[in-house]
Amino acid sequence: MSTLLEVQGISVSFDGFRAINNLSFAIGAREMRAVIGPNGAGKTTFMDIVTGKTRPDAGTVRWGELGVSLLSMSEAEIAQAGIGRKFQRPTVFEDQSVWDNLRLSLKKPRGPIAALFDRVSDADRARIAEIAAEIGLSDALDRMAGILSHGQKQWLEIGMLLVQDPRLLLVDEPAAGMTSDERAHTTALLKRLAEHHAVVVVEHDMDFVRRLGCRVTVLHEGSVLAEGSLDHVMADQRVIDVYLGR
Amino acid sequence: MIRVFLAALLALCLATAPAPRATAQDAAMGPLQALVQSRADLVADASRRSVGEVLEILIASELPGVPGFLARWQARELYQRQSDGLFVYVQDADATPLTLIDIDTGAVIGTATSREVAQLRPNRGVQTVIGSALVAFQLAAEDPADRLAALAAIDSAPEDIHLALVQDLIAVETDADVLALAEVLLPRLVIAFDRDDADRIAAIESLAGNVSLSARATLNPLLATTTGVATALPEGENIARVLNPGTDIDRDAAYAMLVAQGLAPPLVSRAEQRDILAANVIEGRVAGLPVAQLGTDDARDTAYAALVAQGLAAPAPTAAQIDESLAAHVFFETYREASQAVTDAASATLGGIDTRVAWFRALDLSLDGLSLASIYFLAAIGLAITFGVMGVINMAHGEFIMIGAYTGYVVQTLVPDYTLSIAIAIPLAFAVTFAGGVAMERLVIRWLYHRPLETLLATFGMSIALQQIVRQIFGTQARPLTPPDWLAGSVAINDVVSISSIRIAIFLLGVVFFVALWLTLNRTRLGLEVRAVTQNPKMAASMGINPDRINMLTFGLGSGIAGIAGVAIGLFAQVVPDLGANYIVQSFMTVVVGGVGNIFGTLIGAGMIGGLQKFIEWLNPTNTLAAQTYMILFVILFIQVRPRGIIALRGRAAGD
Amino acid sequence: MSGTIFTRNRSVSIFITVLTLLAIAVTALSEGYGTGALSVSFTKVLGMTLCLCLAALAMDLVWGYCGILSLGHFAFFGLGGYMIGMWLMTARTEQVVRANLSEAVIPPTEGEITAATASQIFSVVGATDWPWMWAASDSLILSLVLVVAVPGLLALVFGWLAFRSRVTGVYLSILTQAMTLALSLYLFQNDTGLRGNNGLSGLQNIPGLETVGQDRISIWFFWGSALALGLAYIGAAWMVSGKFGNIIRGIRDDEQRVRFLGYRVEIYKLFVFTFTGCLCGIAGALYYPQAGIINPDEIAPIASIYLAVWVAIGGRGRLYGAVIGAAAVSLLSTYFTGGRAPNLDLGLFTIDWVDWWPVLLGLGFVLVTLFAPKGLGGLVDLIIRKDRA
Known part of the structure; x- marks a missing residue:
């Protein structure tokens, strides 16, 4: 299995606090991975580093078959390279319709001139319809994103990542605040996605992680504590200590 | 000492003035009036040359009214009655009629219209001579305040004779304030009036490191220069530097000097050329060229050349001729001060002072x-x-x-x-x-x-x-908010720092x-x-x-x-x-530079903005508007380096 | 989702219709071509108001749509005015100088005319030479290019510096205000070459149109201003109706999200900032020949803040809102501060509008912000929704 993203020995500190400490992490091209860990373990900071929002003090982040360094790229360039990110809090453009949200996320030239002269082609229309069906929002295309339910917003955000055609999806707590029906729906959606994309899911909820049935990486105090199947890591004494306290 | 000097002054006057004439004295006159009447013509019509004789007699008389008389005479407050030539003071120069006062007793002796009395108007030279004599009186006064006033008068208008006066004063003075002022004054007088260059150089060097305005005002005139031009550098002059046209001195200015000294023919400016052409219009033509064609510089040059050929205009020097004239002459600055040793000492001392002043x-x-x-x-x-x-x-x-x-x-x-x-x-x-x-x-x-x-x-x-x-x-007009007196002054460390x-x-x-x-x-x-x-x-x-x-x-x-x-x-x-x-806006800039959420940031920001603004004003002191413009530009560029200010919250708490 | 901009955005057809009707009405009532019911000076006020509307439209694009509260757009407006003003003043003065010198015995050379023109223009600031920035002032074409290029370039450089370092929100507003202040202080200096606080004057005299009266010229400028506003409105509506509009509104609401979608937010902001800067330059170049005079006071930061206030009162994020706000507030300001409004006698106390209008405007603005965040345009929305219901 070829490695899609490889993070080597990154560290970052904020005013003396080490949020990430010599962390290494790798994920293959069609793999689903859950990242768990207690609060302050560095999960969100890890995502910030991969997506270019935060620059690490040390370490390397390599991407794709060519092993391009992501550290010198801007957020936009990283996104264009094929890494999509879903935030913890659903962030969609609430003042715009679902259709508009999806349209501006479509994988197309990103420059302002191209955007000015952009016309919606039949292929675009078909792609939007396809993704809308995937995320279960086919009937809501004309609605303003702001009036969607919490779960629908989460799905819309995932849909916005999907129309970009990314190779790696970073999904931060997708199930937070969802009803159990919505969780089931989300689980199925993520599993389907993992068939064609690499997916990293950051999650607190063990049940949800268990249902995803993928490898798990446990973070603690900014570094990897354990890695393997959920059962394997849950059996690890250190993980138990971290989660249950001593 | 002062008495000795007065005697010397007297002797000096005696030597220069004609012998005193004997005059009849009126019994009714006071002693001062009598004395003055004896030289009435010299008082009424004093010249710098002749006034010495009067002064000598007055000083020798040791009459108590003499200093007051001299002061009034110098201040043009002395009058002479037309009818009998009596010298009087006037109570109020603007009143009509004028009230006349006796110069001996100070008593009112009558009135007169302004036509009946003549105001004595000693000229500047006479005033100066009287002033010097007065200073001598004042320096001998009992009250230290009078002596201080005399020194202040010397300070504002120093004269040759003051040098000896002040030297003598320092020898006998006991009052600390007067002595201090006299010692400040002395080097200045030595430098200006002493005839011995060694003394002057010593005085100059005694000022080393003295940043006061008066020290600088003493030294600066020594280094005053005049610009000159000649075919060769003159011998025996105290040359400050040779000026190279084009670098040290503007070429046009250099040539203008040559013209002014008659060493080169004058340039003909475009305006002069046009005026000469206009003066030579004959039947719509200048030297054969129609006026209507003279709207270009080339055509005017041609017409002017034709006028020159006809002898109707002076030839203008060509560029080559100008070069030649400039090359054939040497331009230089000479010190007004003749002694090179003095100017060298002055410029070395002043250089040292300037460095200190800069600090x-x-x-x-x-x-x-x-x-x-x-x-x-x-x-x-x-x-x-x-x-x-x-x-x-x-x-x-x-x-x-x-x-x-x-x-x-x-x-x-x-x-x-x-x-x-x-x-x-x-x-x-x-x-x-x-x-x-x-x-x-x-x-x-x-x-x-x-x-x-x-x-x-x-x-x-x-x-x-x-x-x-x-x-x-x-309302729109400014309202006063007055600080209490104890806040009104300023603290001065020296003439530079306050x-x-x-x-x-x-x-x-x-x-x-x-x-x-x-x-x-x-x-x-x-x-x-x-x-x-x-x-x-x-x-x-x-x-x-x-x-x-x-x-x-x-x-x-x-x-x-x-x-x-x-x-x-x-x-x-x-x-x-x-x-x-x-x-x-300055407050905003301070916040932007300093960063938010920390008073240290604001402190540093205020320090940077305030310091920078003063610094730019110092670079370009004439223009405080420009200082503000550049300061704002700096802030905009500063933001490039530290977008969140000097002290910024970091990490996730800062948000985005 | 398709069709022309006129069918996609209903406000465009309505706006163009209203603008056309206004132009016809003003022409018919003008002194130049109609009954003369509208004085020349009032025609000019109307034309100038249209220019202010154009600036407000630009402000709405940059603030209402893209979320950048620029307190510098009136500086671009003023710069546009200065650029055209230099040409107007040079050309006009040169004519006067030529007329004066035509009596001379010897015909003047071109050099003499240029020198005499310079000394006439700059004698108020004690100078006689042409400053470098007047180099293009003898060419109308070049000056017209500069009307767009100079504000555009300033916006580009400033925007690049600001957006590159991710200065946003209130910080950015303060910085733009600082830029405006720096520019006005710069212009206030006598030795910077734009006649210091004297500014440029006599701009109402259009070279080449000496034989045409101000009554006609005022109408021509009104038409020009209306045309510029109309075209800008169509262009702006076209910009915001498509994907570009979606993106810049996205930047306004959640910059981070747009960035993680792969858009280079800085480039978009810079594009909008610069484009609107150019629009303001054009508006200024149309405004000041009608006003007749421009000086650095016009560029003071407060003018840019007023521009934002107009847009806020009119309603952000709606193009017609910006136009309504600018027209209403600037016309009311002209009315109340022009001394034409009758004093309000309250018995004990008489309200003199010239003095109290700023208070009313300031407080009114606070109230609009508090209670009608969508501005007057929000009212239009309410009416339209009632129609549909």
Whole structure:
């Protein structure tokens, strides 16, 4: 299995606090991975580093078959390279319709001139319809994103990542605040996605992680504590200590 | 000693003046009048040459009225009655009729119209000679104050003869003040009037490191130069430097010197050429060329050349001729002072003084910058606190400063004692603006917390309204806010470094505020809560801190500090309705440079903005507008390096 | 989702219709071509108002749509005015100088005319030479290019510096205000070459149109202003109706999200900032020949804040809102501060509008922000929704 993203020995500190400490992490091209860990373990900071929002003090982040360094790229360039990110809090453009949200996320030239002269082609229309069906929002295309339910917003955000055609999806707590029906729906959606994309899911909820049935990486105090199947890591004494306290 | 000098002066006068004539004395005249009458023609029609004779007689008489007489004579307050030639004083020169006063007794002796008496008008030279004699009298006076006055008179118009006078004075003087002034004065007199170059050089060197204005004023004239031109460098002159046309001296100016000295033919300017052409128009033609064609420089040159050929105009030198003339002459600067040893010593000493002056200037500039920085700190700290805690930029902050200043003015109209009124005004201004700030927070800002840009505009609306209301109440003219006397002066370290007391007071006020705020934020419960809300409002709220209350108090506090800053600013600036608007942009810059949420940031920001502004003003002292322009450009570029200011919150708490 | 901009955005057809009707009405009532019911000076006020509307439209694009509260757009407006003003003043003065010198015995050379023109223009600031920035002032074409290029370039450089370092929100507003202040202080200096606080004057005299009266010229400028506003409105509506509009509104609402979608937010902001800067330059170049004089006071930061206030009162994020706000507030300001409004006698106290209008405007603005965040345009929305219901 070829490695899609490889993070080597990154560290970052904020005013003396080490949020990430010599962390290494790798994920293959069609793999689903859950990242768990207690609060302050560095999960969100890890995502910030991969997506270019935060620059690490040390370490390397390599991407794709060519092993391009992501550290010198801007957020936009990283996104264009094929890494999509879903935030913890659903962030969609609430003042715009679902259709508009999806349209501006479509994988197309990103420059302002191209955007000015952009016309919606039949292929675009078909792609939007396809993704809308995937995320279960086919009937809501004309609605303003702001009036969607919490779960629908989460799905819309995932849909916005999907129309970009990314190779790696970073999904931060997708199930937070969802009803159990919505969780089931989300689980199925993520599993389907993992068939064609690499997916990293950051999650607190063990049940949800268990249902995803993928490898798990446990973070603690900014570094990897354990890695393997959920059962394997849950059996690890250190993980138990971290989660249950001593 | 003085007596000895007077005797010498006398002898000098005797040598130059003709022998005294015997005159009949009227028994009714006082002794002074009699004496003066004996030389009446020389008094009435004094010349620099002849006045010595009169002075000598007067001084020799040792009459008590002589110094007063000389003073009045010198001041053109002596009159002569036309009818009998009697010399009199006049009580009031503008009154009609004039009241005449006897020069001996000081008694009124009658009146006269201005036609009946003639005012004696000794010329400048005579006045100077009389003045010198007077100085000699004054230096011999009993009262040290008179001697000081005499030295001051010498200081303002030094003369040749003063040198010996002052040297003699120093030998016998006992009063410390008089001696000190005399010793300051002496080198100056030596340098100006001593005939021995060695003495002069010693005097020059005694001034080394003396940064006072008078020392510099003494040395500078020694290095005064005149520019000259000749075919070869003149021998025996004290040449300062040779000027190379084109580099040291403008070529046009150099050529103009040649023309002025008759060493080269004058240039013909375009305007002169045109006038000469116009003067030679004959039947619509100049030298055969139709006037209508003379609209280009080339055509005019051709026509002018034709005029020259006809002998109707002087030939203008060609560029080659100009080069030749310039090359054939040497341009130079000569010192007015003939002795090279003296000028060398002067320029070496002055160079040393200039270096010291430059250091003191730098010190003075730093003090200025520091005082400006403390003003900006006071003006900006309230803004920084509210911005840090609430994320709100208060555009009306400047108006709170202005209201503070007007509070001070109103208090002064009610309490006439300036010290007391300032003592009342400071807490009162705080109270007024604190209340205003709380009211504004409750009424306006509270509703706009999630719309920071709209807060900016809403507070701007408040700013216009407040400014205009104050303008309606107090009018547009500046209102006085007078500092108490003990703050009115300035502390001068020397002639270069001085700082007004009020700025020192503001600096101290800034220090007090900094310490007080630091203690409040770091040592009190309120400060802890404020810092908590600054860093993470949601978390703070969940910890049981009421952010609403904190916001209100913070806004009040920020406004209150602005009010106090207003009193301080009002003490040296004019209290006008747009007082605050003049400080608001600098305050913003301070916050932007310093970063929010930390008073150290504001301190450093204020220091940078204040220091930088003074520094740029120093680079270009004529133009304070330019200083502000460049300072703003600097801030814009600074943001490139530190987008969140010098001291910025980092990490996730900073948000994005 | 398709069709022309006129069918996609209903407000465009309505706006163009209203603007056309206004132009016809003003022409018919003008002194130049109609009954003369509208004085020349009032025609000019109307034309100038249209220019202010154009600036407000630009402000709405940059603030209402893209979320950048620029307190510097009136500086671009003023710069546009200065650029055209230099040409107007040079050309006009040169004519006067030529007329004076035509009596001379020897016909003047071009050099003499240029020198005499310079000394006439710059004698108020004690200079006689042409400053470098007047180099293009003898060419109308070049000056017209500069009307767009100079504000555009300033916006580009400033925007690049600001957006590159991710200065946003209130910080950015303060910085733009600082830029405006720096520019006005720069212009206030006598030795910077734009006649210091004297500014440029006599701009109402259009070279080449000496024989045409101000009554006609005022109408021509009114037409020109209306045309510019109309075209800008169509262009702006076209910009915001497509994907570009979606993106810049996205930047306004959640910059981070747009960035993680792969858009280079800085480039978009810079594009909008610069484009609107150019629009303001054009508006200024049309405004000041009608006003007749421009000086650095016009560029003071407060003018830019007023521009934002107009847009806020009119309603952000709606193009017609910006136009309504600018027209309403600037016309009311002209009315109340022009001394034409009758004093309001309250018995004990008489309200003199010249003095109290700023208070009313300031407080009114606070109230609009508090209670009608969508501005007057929000009212239009309410009416339209009632129609549909």
